[in-house]
Amino acid sequence: MITVDIQKRLGAFQLDVQFEADRETVVLFGRSGSGKSRSLAAIAGLMRPDSGTIAIGDRTVFDSWRGINVPPQQRSLGYLFQQVGLFPHMTVDQNIAYPLAGWDRTARDRRVEELKRLLRIEDLGRRYPDQISGGQQQRVALARALARPVEALLLDEPFSALDEALRADLRAELIRLRGELDVPIVCVTHDLREAHLLADRIAVVEDGHVFQFASRMEVFQHPASRRVAELTGVANIFAARGIGGTRVEIGGLPFEVPTAVPAGIDVDVALRAERCLLRRIDPTEALPANCFLAEITSELAFGSSYTLRLAPAGPGPSVEVDIASHPYDVLGIATRKQWVVELPAADLHVMQRETTLDAR
Amino acid sequence: MPERTARRTWSFTGSLESLFVSPTLLFAAFILVPLIALSVRGWQDGEVAQRLTSPFVIHALQLSIITSTLSLALALVLGVPAAYLLARSRFPGHRMLTILVELPMVLPPTVAGVALLVAFGRRGLIGATLSDLGLELAFTTAAVVLAQLFVAAPFLVRSLQAGFEAIDPTYEEVSRTLGVSEWRTFWRVTLPLAWPALLSGSVLCWTRSLSELGATIIFAGNFEGRTQTMPLAIITAFESSAGLSGAIALSLMLLAVALVLLLLTRVVSRRSRGDVS
Numbered sequence: 001m002i003t004v005d006i007q008k009r010l011g012a013f014q015l016d017v018q019f020e021a022d023r024e025t026v027v028l029f030g031r032s033g034s035g036k037s038r039s040l041a042a043i044a045g046l047m048r049p050d051s052g053t054i055a056i057g058d059r060t061v062f063d064s065w066r067g068i069n070v071p072p073q074q075r076s077l078g079y080l081f082q083q084v085g086l087f088p089h090m091t092v093d094q095n096i097a098y099p100l101a102g103w104d105r106t107a108r109d110r111r112v113e114e115l116k117r118l119l120r121i122e123d124l125g126r127r128y129p130d131q132i133s134g135g136q137q138q139r140v141a142l143a144r145a146l147a148r149p150v151e152a153l154l155l156d157e158p159f160s161a162l163d164e165a166l167r168a169d170l171r172a173e174l175i176r177l178r179g180e181l182d183v184p185i186v187c188v189t190h191d192l193r194e195a196h197l198l199a200d201r202i203a204v205v206e207d208g209h210v211f212q213f214a215s216r217m218e219v220f221q222h223p224a225s226r227r228v229a230e231l232t233g234v235a236n237i238f239a240a241r242g243i244g245g246t247r248v249e250i251g252g253l254p255f256e257v258p259t260a261v262p263a264g265i266d267v268d269v270a271l272r273a274e275r276c277l278l279r280r281i282d283p284t285e286a287l288p289a290n291c292f293l294a295e296i297t298s299e300l301a302f303g304s305s306y307t308l309r310l311a312p313a314g315p316g317p318s319v320e321v322d323i324a325s326h327p328y329d330v331l332g333i334a335t336r337k338q339w340v341v342e343l344p345a346a347d348l349h350v351m352q353r354e355t356t357l358d359a360r
Numbered sequence: 361m362p363e364r365t366a367r368r369t370w371s372f373t374g375s376l377e378s379l380f381v382s383p384t385l386l387f388a389a390f391i392l393v394p395l396i397a398l399s400v401r402g403w404q405d406g407e408v409a410q411r412l413t414s415p416f417v418i419h420a421l422q423l424s425i426i427t428s429t430l431s432l433a434l435a436l437v438l439g440v441p442a443a444y445l446l447a448r449s450r451f452p453g454h455r456m457l458t459i460l461v462e463l464p465m466v467l468p469p470t471v472a473g474v475a476l477l478v479a480f481g482r483r484g485l486i487g488a489t490l491s492d493l494g495l496e497l498a499f500t501t502a503a504v505v506l507a508q509l510f511v512a513a514p515f516l517v518r519s520l521q522a523g524f525e526a527i528d529p530t531y532e533e534v535s536r537t538l539g540v541s542e543w544r545t546f547w548r549v550t551l552p553l554a555w556p557a558l559l560s561g562s563v564l565c566w567t568r569s570l571s572e573l574g575a576t577i578i579f580a581g582n583f584e585g586r587t588q589t590m591p592l593a594i595i596t597a598f599e600s601s602a603g604l605s606g607a608i609a610l611s612l613m614l615l616a617v618a619l620v621l622l623l624l625t626r627v628v629s630r631r632s633r634g635d636v637s
Contacts, residue, residue: 046536073536073542085533098538144538147538
C-alpha cells in the first residue's frame, strides 16, 4: 500500500497530488510536464516535497509535520527510470547483482539467475549494456529494480523509448509479472492505450493536480469533467443545457441522456467517437430520438478503422465518428455524403460544467 | 572494432585535410628531432653511460620518483573530493574556488616557489608558527613534495572535475533507489565511471610533478639526496665541470620514465575503455 499526499512549489509550477495504490497497478496519466514523473521522484525520495505525507506499506517515509524524510536508499522500492540507467561499466549480471551487495555469493548468484529467467534474459549475463537492445536493457533494468525484496514498484514511462513491437511485448511481460509480484505498482505514462492496458485505477494528472482518481472503467466511461474527458481522448464533448427531465438541448436539438438535468442548467456531454453511430435510415422518414442528419466533411483512414468528421445538415452538433473498416465497407460510407447520426442515449455522459474557479 | 581498422587505412578526405598534412609532419619532426639528437649523443658520448650509474644520478632519480608519487597521492586525497564538490554542488564561492584551483596552472612556478617560501619558510606566515613547534618545511624533502603538489594538483582536479561533470547524475540516483548508500555509490558507480578522467588527470599531475623545477629550487633548494630531483640535477650537471654529458644522461633517464608512464597509461586506459564499451 502506498499513500501519497504531497505539495511542492517549483517556480510557477505547483504540484499538489493525492492518490494511493493497494496491491494493484495505479497509472498516473497525463501529458509531459503535468507533474506525474515528479510525483514518482517524490515517492522514491529523490525530490523532497514542501509539505504532505508519503507512506509505503505501514511505514511513513515522508511527513513534513513530523520532520520525517527517509533517504531513497532506505525506502525499499523498485524504481524503473525513464532513462533506464544501467551502469555502463558493469555487465548485465553485475548490474542485476548490484543491489545485492550484502548477500552471500551463492544466494546472490541464485537470485540473479532467477531474475534473468523471470525476465527471459538468460543469455545476456556477460554482455555490457551497450551491447544489448533497448528492449533487453529495459528488462535488465526491471530485473535489477526487482532484485531486492521491494514494497512497491515505480515505473516512469517504462516503454517510451521502445518501438511499437517491443512495447507490446514488454507490456504483456509486465501484466504477467504483476500477478507474481503482489506489490503496489505505480506507473507513469502519457500513452492512453498503455494506461488503459495496465491500470486498475487511474489518476489523471494535469498542471500538477489530480483531476480524477478512479477505476479505469470509471475514468474512461465517466470522466469527471470536460478536462478529464479531453485528456482521456473523448472526441465529442458537447456544450448542453437541461430542458427538463433526462433531456438536454445540444446544437438546437433535444437529446435523451441517462441522467436528469435541471432545466436551464449548463452541462457538458461526452461521447467517445467509437460510440457514435451512423445509421442507414431513409432521411425522408421521421427520425428516431437522438438522431439527426449530418454530412461527412473529412475522413482519415487508419487501416483497421476510419475517423469521420461530420457537420450537421440542419440543427445539431458537429461530431467525430470512429468506425471499424468492416462496417465502413458494409455500409458503403465511401459512396454517400449524407448520413443519419445517432448519439445513443445510454452512452452519453453528462458532466458538471467546470467554472473557471473549479478549473483551478 | 571498426574504429581501429579505419585508423590503419589511409583516408584524407577533401583538400583541407591534404593541406593540413605538411604542418602536421613539420610539427611531429620538430618534436622528434631533439629527442633523436638526445639519444644519438647519448649513444656516441662514452661518458653518458658511465654517468647513468653515478650516485649523483641515482639519488636524483630515486628522489624524483618518491616525491612525485607522494605528491600524486596527496593530490588524489585532496583533489578527488574537491573535484567532486566542484562538479556536483553549487555553493557561494563556487566560482572563486574554481579560479583558485586553476590559478597555479597559469602562475609561473618560480612565483609559486617564492609564495610557498614566504608562507611556509622559517619566517613565513605559517612557517614561523610551525618553526616554533619544531617543524621545518623549507629546504626539506617535504618542501619538494609541497612544491610539486602546489604546481601539479590543479591538473588532476581540472581533469577530474570535467570527468565528474560528464557523468549523468541519474546513475547516482538509480544507485540510491537500489538501496545503496551515497558513500558506496561513489566508490562503485561514480568513481569507476570517472576512471578515464582520473587516469589522465593522474598522469598529467604525476608528469608535471616529475618535471617540476622552478618552485622546487626556490622553496626546497638544491641539495643532493634531499631536494635535488631530476630536473634540478640536470641544471646542476649542466653548470658543473661535467657539462653536457651529465645533463644528457639525466635527460635520457627522465625521457625514459616519461615514455614508460605514457605507454602504461595508454595500455591501462584502452583496457578500461574496452570494459566500458
